[in-house]
Amino acid sequence: MGPRPPPVPSRGPAIRRPRWLLLLLLAVLLAGCAVGPSRRPPVATVNSDEPAAPATSSALPPAPPPSLLPPLIASSPQLDFTECTAGQLSRLGGAAVLGGRDLRFGCATVPVGGGYASGSATSAAEVDVTRVSLGPAPAVPTVPIAVLGDPGRRTGVEQAVRLAARAPAELLDGRTLYGIDVRGASAGGVDCITPSTRAAISDADPAAADPVALAPLAAAAATAARTCSQLLEDSLTEYGTATDADDLEEVRRALGAVRLHAVGLGGGAATLARWAQSHPDQQGRLVLDALPDPTAAAGLTADQRGDAARRALDAFAQNCVATGCALGADPRGAVADLVARLRGSPLVAPPTATGSVPGRRVTAGTVVSVLVPGLADPDSWPTLASALAGARGGDPTGLLALSEQNENEGGFDLGLVSACNDESERPTIDQVAQAAARARATDPVFGGWFAQRALVCSSWPVPTEQPTPFAGTAVPTVLLGTSADPLVPLAESQRVAAGMQSSALVSWLGTGHGAYPATPCISGVVDDYLLREDVPREETVCPP
Numbered sequence: 001m002g003p004r005p006p007p008v009p010s011r012g013p014a015i016r017r018p019r020w021l022l023l024l025l026l027a028v029l030l031a032g033c034a035v036g037p038s039r040r041p042p043v044a045t046v047n048s049d050e051p052a053a054p055a056t057s058s059a060l061p062p063a064p065p066p067s068l069l070p071p072l073i074a075s076s077p078q079l080d081f082t083e084c085t086a087g088q089l090s091r092l093g094g095a096a097v098l099g100g101r102d103l104r105f106g107c108a109t110v111p112v113g114g115g116y117a118s119g120s121a122t123s124a125a126e127v128d129v130t131r132v133s134l135g136p137a138p139a140v141p142t143v144p145i146a147v148l149g150d151p152g153r154r155t156g157v158e159q160a161v162r163l164a165a166r167a168p169a170e171l172l173d174g175r176t177l178y179g180i181d182v183r184g185a186s187a188g189g190v191d192c193i194t195p196s197t198r199a200a201i202s203d204a205d206p207a208a209a210d211p212v213a214l215a216p217l218a219a220a221a222a223t224a225a226r227t228c229s230q231l232l233e234d235s236l237t238e239y240g241t242a243t244d245a246d247d248l249e250e251v252r253r254a255l256g257a258v259r260l261h262a263v264g265l266g267g268g269a270a271t272l273a274r275w276a277q278s279h280p281d282q283q284g285r286l287v288l289d290a291l292p293d294p295t296a297a298a299g300l301t302a303d304q305r306g307d308a309a310r311r312a313l314d315a316f317a318q319n320c321v322a323t324g325c326a327l328g329a330d331p332r333g334a335v336a337d338l339v340a341r342l343r344g345s346p347l348v349a350p351p352t353a354t355g356s357v358p359g360r361r362v363t364a365g366t367v368v369s370v371l372v373p374g375l376a377d378p379d380s381w382p383t384l385a386s387a388l389a390g391a392r393g394g395d396p397t398g399l400l401a402l403s404e405q406n407e408n409e410g411g412f413d414l415g416l417v418s419a420c421n422d423e424s425e426r427p428t429i430d431q432v433a434q435a436a437a438r439a440r441a442t443d444p445v446f447g448g449w450f451a452q453r454a455l456v457c458s459s460w461p462v463p464t465e466q467p468t469p470f471a472g473t474a475v476p477t478v479l480l481g482t483s484a485d486p487l488v489p490l491a492e493s494q495r496v497a498a499g500m501q502s503s504a505l506v507s508w509l510g511t512g513h514g515a516y517p518a519t520p521c522i523s524g525v526v527d528d529y530l531l532r533e534d535v536p537r538e539e540t541v542c543p544p
Contacts, residue, residue, distance in 0.1 A: 068476050068502075069533045070284045072175075074141035075256035081106030081131050088130065092161060099165030105157075106131035110254045112183065112247040122238050127247055128186045129254070130157040130179040132164045134172040143175040144255045145530070148182075148248075148268025150290075151239075152415015153373065153487070153513070156180040159265055167517040168527055180251055182244045182271070182414075190239060190414040192228035198407040199357045201456065202369040206447035207343055209437035211429045218429055218455050225459035228417060237461065239414065240421035241267065241294070245275040252282060259284035261530065265514045266290045266488055267418065273470040273477075273500075280473040285530055289480040289514045290488040293495050294467040298425045299435055301492070302450040306439055308489035309446055312375040315484055315511040319381060326389035335371070336444045338392050339364045347396040362396035362403075368449045370402045376487050376513035420457035424466050427454050472500030476535045478526065479503050484511040504536045510544040519543075 084107035089095060108131070113124035131137065132147075147160035154162075160179030164172060171177075184190035200220035208214045229236055248271060252260045261284035264272040269288035276283040293301070317331040327334040346361040367388070374384040387398030406412065427435075432455050436448025477500065481493025490507055497505035506525050508515040517523040521542035528534035 068474070069529075069535065070259040070261075070475065072143045072261065072285075072531075073258055074143050074174075075258065076141045077108075077131075077144065077178075077255045079108040079110065079129065079254050081108045081137070083137075084130070088157065088161075092158065097161055097165060101165055101169070102135050103161065103164050104133050104136055106133075106137055110251050112250045122243050122246060123235050125183040125247075126186070127183055127251065128157070128181040129251060130160060130181075132157075132160045132177040132179060134164070134169065138176060143261065144257050145171075145175055145177050146248075146251070146255070146257075146260055146262035147177050147179050148262065148264040148271055149179070150266030150268055150487075150513070151182050151185060151244075151418045152267070152411040154265065155185050155411075156182070156268065159263075159268070163263065163517065168523055170531065171527060178255060180248070182239075182418075183247060184239050184414045184417070185411075190232070190417055192231040193224045193413045193416070194227065195357050195408065197223050197227070198412055199360055199403075202403055202407060203361065203363045203365040204452065205343065205363065206339075206365050206368045206449035206452065207440055208452065209440050209448050210433050214429055214433055214436070214452065214455060217452060218458060221456045222459040224416065224456075225420075228413070229461075232417075236417070237421055237463070239417045241270045241274050241418075244271040245278060248272070248275045249279055249282075257284070258282070261285045263287040263516065263526075264289065264291075266292065270294065270422075270470075273472075276473050276475075276477070277471060280475070283473055283475045286475075286477045287480065287516065287526055287530065288477060289516050290482065290485055291470070291479055291493055291496050292488045293469075293492045294422065295469050296492065296495065298423075298427055298454045299451070302435060302439065302453065304489045304491045305486055306443060306446055306450040308484050308491075309372060309375060309450070309486035310443065311484040312486050312511050313371075313445065316375055316381055316384075319378070320385050323382070325382070325385040327385055327392075331385070332445075334392060335367075335388060338388060339367050339445055342367060342391075347391060347394065349396055349400050360400065362391065362400055365449075366399060366403050367391070368446055370399060370406065371445075372449070372486050373406060374402070375511070376485060378512045416456060420460035421463060422467065423457050424463050425454070426458055426460075426462060429455065429458070469499050470496055472503050474502055476502045476504065478529050478536060479505045480515040480522065480526070481505060481507050482512060482515045483507065483509045485513050487513045504538050504540070506536055506540045506542065508542045508544075510542075515542075
């Protein structure tokens with residue numbers, strides 16, 4: 001062997017190794033790390049002398065932001081509930097209202113009053129609270145969900161039972177519904193209008209469109225205002241949304257709810273919206289179904305409700321044909337014919353008919369006054385169709401029974417008093433006549449009925465404060481609107497939602513007053529919001 005070559009002098013750390021050597025070392029290292037499956041993200045290599053990019057982090061993604069919805073916290077009401085299932089079932093119409101579920105009721109009252117509504121002290125009163133649970137009363141604290149009805153149309157307990165019987169059973173799993181009535185809704189509440197005056201308001205000609213023809217309705221409204229003023233005295237103006245919102249805060253405390261989670265319908269939704277603006281720190285998850293616009297002009301409201309009523313009548317007619325009702329192949333035409341005939345020849349109730357107004361005549365106004373709330377309640381459509389068919393055959397008994405049911409169940413007076421206390425607009429009889437004439441020209445069934453409703457409050461004291469729009473709060477709120485709701489149409493809900501911060505409107509292309517829980521789509525959206533903190537996207541639309 002020859003002599004070894006002399007060693008290469010070291011040049012220190014600045015010497016660059018050959019690239020092939022670096023690649024070889026990298027391959028060895030990668031081979032050593034390749035044993036077994038790897039959860040690391042793939043590494044891209046680039047043949048470049050530029051500095052390598054930072055390694056991709058394997059840390060978990062950041063947690064989602066906290067929900068804006070208040071948590072569902074169980075609580076124990078500070079109320080003594082008395083078992084009242086049998087009594088409530090008797091009042092509500094029997095076990096059929098339970099929908100086959102084992103619902104139990106407990107009854108209590110909450111003293112309210114002494115607070116301030118619209119700047120004025122309110123007198124002391126009591127409101128009824130009804131606990132609705134699935135099975136026996138819960139032995140452990142549950143999450144309370146308040147349910148408010150629509151004064152004059154559906155009480156809080158009626159609405160609570162409706163939800164408990166029809167909503168998914170999951171709603172009652174670990175939660176209890178509390179139907180909350182407003183002052184004046186219980187037995188012995190607001191009763192200040194005589195039966196004959198109620199009948200005169202209901203029977204007024206919907207085709208009346210001049211001051212002379214409208215005079216009987218204006219006179220009946222003036223009589224109602226006078227008798228209610230005499231009987232209710234200083235408490236006359238205490239029935240309405242502002243007072244109900246003050247009372248609701250006292251009910252919240254009695255329920256022990258840190259945050260009030262609730263579902264409200266119509267006027268009940270308005271009470272919740274008004275209460276939330278005054279108590280944002282106590283607001284929970286609110287579902288406002290058919291929320292009316294407190295600032296809408298009477299003319300706009302009448303036009304939009306009339307349009308919704310016509311669409312509701314179309315839906316009623318289609319359902320009637322599909323189910324084979326007694327109104328024949330053209331139910332809409334049959335109703336229009338009945339209204340036209342009764343305008344000229346009212347029917348007189350037979351002597352055997354039981355009613356509070358002897359000899360009462362069934363007029364075109366009677367038909368429309370029954371038709372509007374009937375269309376708002378699809379459950380009543382078979383009974384409504386039979387009553388209309390009977391009147392077409394000359395027997396007004398069924399129609400008269402429905403009319404007197406609307407007038408004599410206690411809600412008529414409270415509904416009128418509350419509506420007039422909330423409404424500040426007082427159009428003259430000439431203005432109402434002009435609006436009624438325009439409506440009558442295009443509507444052979446309802447005529448100017450919706451425009452005429454402005455006269456009902458014409459003699460009522462004007463509220464000292466103008467109604468203000470619902471501004472909403474930082475807590476996301478769900479609004480529900482129904483396309484063919486003759487009491488609070490979808491257009492009204494859309495106007496309110498446009499001005500409420502943090503509100504999401506869900507539109508139902510169906511018929512009736514109140515959307516929840518009419519269809520699986522509506523129930524799914526509401527239940528996801530109430531139970532799973534899922535706020536629906538704005539402009540969500542559910543099919544009929």
